[in-house]
Amino acid sequence: xxxxxxxxxxxxxxxxxxxxxxxxxxxxxxxxxxxxxxxxxxxxxxxxxxxxxxxxxxxxxxxxxxxxxxxxxxxxxxxxxxxxxxxxxxxxxxxxxxxxxxxxxxxxxxxxxxxxxxxxxxxxxxxxxxxxxxxxxxxxxxxxxxxxxxxxxxxxxxxxxxxxxxxxxxxxxxxxxxxxxxxxxxxxxxxxxxxxxxxxxxxxxxxxxxxxxxxxxxxxxxxxxxxxxxxxxxxxxxxxxxx
Amino acid sequence: xxxxxxxxxxxxxxxxxxxxxxxxxxxxxxxxxxxxxxxxxxxxxxxxxxxxxxxxxxxxxxxxxxxxxxxxxxxxxxxxxxxxxxxxxxxxxxxxxxxxxxxxxxxxxxxxxxxxxxxxxxxxxxxxxxxxxxxxxxxxxxxxxxxxxxxxxxxxxxxxxxxxxxxxxxxxxxxxxxxxxxxxxxxxxxxxxxxxxxxxxxxxxxxxxxxxxxxxxxxxxxxxxxxxxxxxxxxxxxxxxxx
Numbered sequence: 001x002x003x004x005x006x007x008x009x010x011x012x013x014x015x016x017x018x019x020x021x022x023x024x025x026x027x028x029x030x031x032x033x034x035x036x037x038x039x040x041x042x043x044x045x046x047x048x049x050x051x052x053x054x055x056x057x058x059x060x061x062x063x064x065x066x067x068x069x070x071x072x073x074x075x076x077x078x079x080x081x082x083x084x085x086x087x088x089x090x091x092x093x094x095x096x097x098x099x100x101x102x103x104x105x106x107x108x109x110x111x112x113x114x115x116x117x118x119x120x121x122x123x124x125x126x127x128x129x130x131x132x133x134x135x136x137x138x139x140x141x142x143x144x145x146x147x148x149x150x151x152x153x154x155x156x157x158x159x160x161x162x163x164x165x166x167x168x169x170x171x172x173x174x175x176x177x178x179x180x181x182x183x184x185x186x187x188x189x190x191x192x193x194x195x196x197x198x199x200x201x202x203x204x205x206x207x208x209x210x211x212x213x214x215x216x217x218x219x220x221x222x223x224x225x226x227x228x229x230x231x232x233x234x235x236x237x238x239x240x241x242x243x
Numbered sequence: 244x245x246x247x248x249x250x251x252x253x254x255x256x257x258x259x260x261x262x263x264x265x266x267x268x269x270x271x272x273x274x275x276x277x278x279x280x281x282x283x284x285x286x287x288x289x290x291x292x293x294x295x296x297x298x299x300x301x302x303x304x305x306x307x308x309x310x311x312x313x314x315x316x317x318x319x320x321x322x323x324x325x326x327x328x329x330x331x332x333x334x335x336x337x338x339x340x341x342x343x344x345x346x347x348x349x350x351x352x353x354x355x356x357x358x359x360x361x362x363x364x365x366x367x368x369x370x371x372x373x374x375x376x377x378x379x380x381x382x383x384x385x386x387x388x389x390x391x392x393x394x395x396x397x398x399x400x401x402x403x404x405x406x407x408x409x410x411x412x413x414x415x416x417x418x419x420x421x422x423x424x425x426x427x428x429x430x431x432x433x434x435x436x437x438x439x440x441x442x443x444x445x446x447x448x449x450x451x452x453x454x455x456x457x458x459x460x461x462x463x464x465x466x467x468x469x470x471x472x473x474x475x476x477x478x479x480x481x482x483x484x485x486x
Contacts, residue, residue: 018266019377025265110383118392132387134262136377140353144375149361156415159400172399
């Protein structure tokens, strides 16, 4: 009889390796197999963050995305390729778990907040022991690094993906006391227009690579260019005054 | 000449002491003074979480809230008492910083997400060096512990305080793919009615003391009673299916 291994979805936090939790560091150190997603030709952001906690005794398992931004995320080709990719990754993970070995699958930020971990989780959680280890989300690190209290007292917060079309962004903005816009990247011009229409541009702050060595924080209204990396977040903190 | 100390706002995470970040653990261990807020007669939730990382060599500084739930948060008496309380706390912290000593001020979850740290921050950040150390928010730990992927792809998330009145809750619900309701406690009956009206009760999950030893996770529709602790969160995860 073989004991089944456990799949750990491990949140590695926003970028600074020291912003990983004590638990995540332990799980990564102890797992016989450490798995991660990465785009073709890159180290993998989660793998880079976790590097300091890995040992030579561990097996590394890399899953290379078939696409990242090469084709539209709404195309059938993209969806089919990604679905097949996650099926294959889940099958590979399942074989290791059946072999009685634990796997730590690394995830940027938190596994259940816009994370790729959800796709293997969907495929494996009914059949294998799965544990999710929380991580500091990128937005949390961004507002802390920017030095802006985000929500107070009775405030409402809305989190929007910058991938929404302009009308959808406009419809959502201004409904909350505070707003976070994730996945900014090439959507910055559209996001800027939507914030301007909602009268929120003056309060908006752009954070690129929050908590990482190349971090940049700038009031969005003062930024002259429309370039922004994928790891950018726009914050509109609460206006509420102190008590 | 004296070098001024730094005020660290240290997020200690959702409750499990192992869910503190490596950086927070280091800052707490190294700070000559560790400060925290607590209600009268209690150890203090943040202090309890950080306990494992404190040493005998450190000075502890406790700030006891004048009120927690004894009088209405909207009353003038409450506001005046709290404002005076935070003024006094800030003055105490400032004296330590002027003395050249660093202070780690402990905060449940993350300091800038509905945290009391914002009030000393408002009073001190312009005059003293302040650094905010991110923490895992309670909501993050709750959705991970409940095993529910919260947001995927293009999803929008709304975070609402349960303290909102029923009409305001109803107006906000259903605008996003996923919703978190914080500060549930005695507001549970109202929250339940609002979720029911929005057609979301079947998807709602109540998490009490997420990541703590007495954690309880239950579909809200199956809970027969209307009691819930202050450390409860209601989650309405996305309905989006896997890719």
